[in-house]
Amino acid sequence: MEGSSDVDDLEAWLKEGYPQSVRTAYLILGNRSDAEDAVQEAFLRAWKFRDSLSRESSFKPWIYRVVVNTCNSKLRQEIPHRDRRSSDDDLAEATTGDDVPGRIALAHDVMRALKDLPAHLRVVIVLRYYADLSEREIAVAIDRKQGTVKSRLNEARRRLGEHPALRPETAKDPTSRKEATG
């Protein structure tokens, strides 16, 4: 009986956080199937170690911590040892929707800029600007101090600012962005 109620908990978690977690993992890993694998593994691990949730302040940073750890583990162990499917393929699927071409081009550029970032900087940028976590929540999610989060965010912003696709003058103007990215 206890087992079934626990599985109900997991179902609630999945409803609440699965889609957002997959998309976050996709931004970190740059590949949809890797992201789905990572999130599946992360939710199972989170559910297995659900006792530790009681010590956390809230569910959101906690589940992001599990997702980030799983993504980091994949980046360290699995992904470097095989040919990665390009994120551009996933984005190609995205272009079949009703998005405007300029938005899709910007998404391409951002994904490329993210890929150029080291993983630890990519994670904080994604958690801050996509998952909309505060610096404190990011600190919980990556199990580091808030000061570390701040310095990583600053470093990531600096590097992204140097990227041609995200310079303020090019970001506003799709034409100049295309020229900048070549």
Next chain:
Amino acid sequence: MSMFDEGALIDALSAAANGFEISNDATDRILSEAQASVPAARSFTAPAFLRHPGRARTFVMAAALVVVVSAISLPLLRSEGVQPKTAVEVHGAEARAGSQLSVTGTGFTKTLVQSPRPVSAAASSTSSGSATGLSDSSLSLSPKIESNGSVALTVGVGHVESSLTKLGDLVTSDGGFVLSTKANARTRGSGEFSNGTIVLQVPQRTFATLVTQVQRVGHSRSIVTSSTDVTSQYVDLRARITALEASRRQYLSIMTRATSISDILAVQSQLNVLQSQIEQFQGQMNVLNSETTYGTLTVNLTEAGQPSNVTPHRSGLAKAWHDAVAGFVAGFEWLIRLSGPVLFAVLCLGTLFALGRFVRRAARRRRI
């Protein structure tokens, strides 16, 4: 201030992340896998105190503290505990000063607590090659112990002479005698003594009693006692004498068979040499006998308020300088003595710290 357009980044991230649909198949798969692993998931349980990082940290810290305190205190306690075993025993409020003032250099060679060792046949055989002629009584010889000591006492003003008399009475009642007495007058021509020294000899069995009784005569500033086991020397001397006596008996029998004057003279000469050696060893044995029969206790008496009769008088500046040097040396010794336990503690802490970091990292990796 950010160096890029944050709005554009947020839009782009949303566009990139939301560009594909997420099916429900994956969540169903997760649920079914979780359902299948329910017993396995519950089977993992860490010890209760480790499930709470705060408690685990406290436990590790407490263990580290115990190790550090033990590492520092045990060697210090042990070094303190060694002191009573040495030949020098110091008591009294002015013990430190007393120990410097009253040691009279009477050859303290053995530790006080050394137990007299019984003389075995092996010891007898190694003492001399000529020990074969030892009688059975020599094998069961009781230990021969020399005891010496020195006590520094402070007595009331005008009580030096009466204290000397009292000490003489004490030693007489214990079956001993006064070997020598020396007293110094307070001022030239005055009949009163400010300090004095008396050397007492008392049978070995009452030496410890005498030391206790002497302390009651005044306020004891220091006590120094020592014992030396001379049994092996005693056995060696006895063996040599026995061997020489056997040789003398042989020569005496030769003498009875000698016919010519020259033979008699030659044997007589050898007998003289042997006799001389026997008497020499006998003399040494008598000295040992005397020293082991009686213990010697030197008592230094000083009137209250008077400088000790042993210590040279120092002016204020000289005393301050002497104290400073002594303090410096004592501090240096203390630092050297402490460096060992501190180094050990640092090594322990370093190891614990490294271990703690390793465990913490491993726990963090495994936790989720």
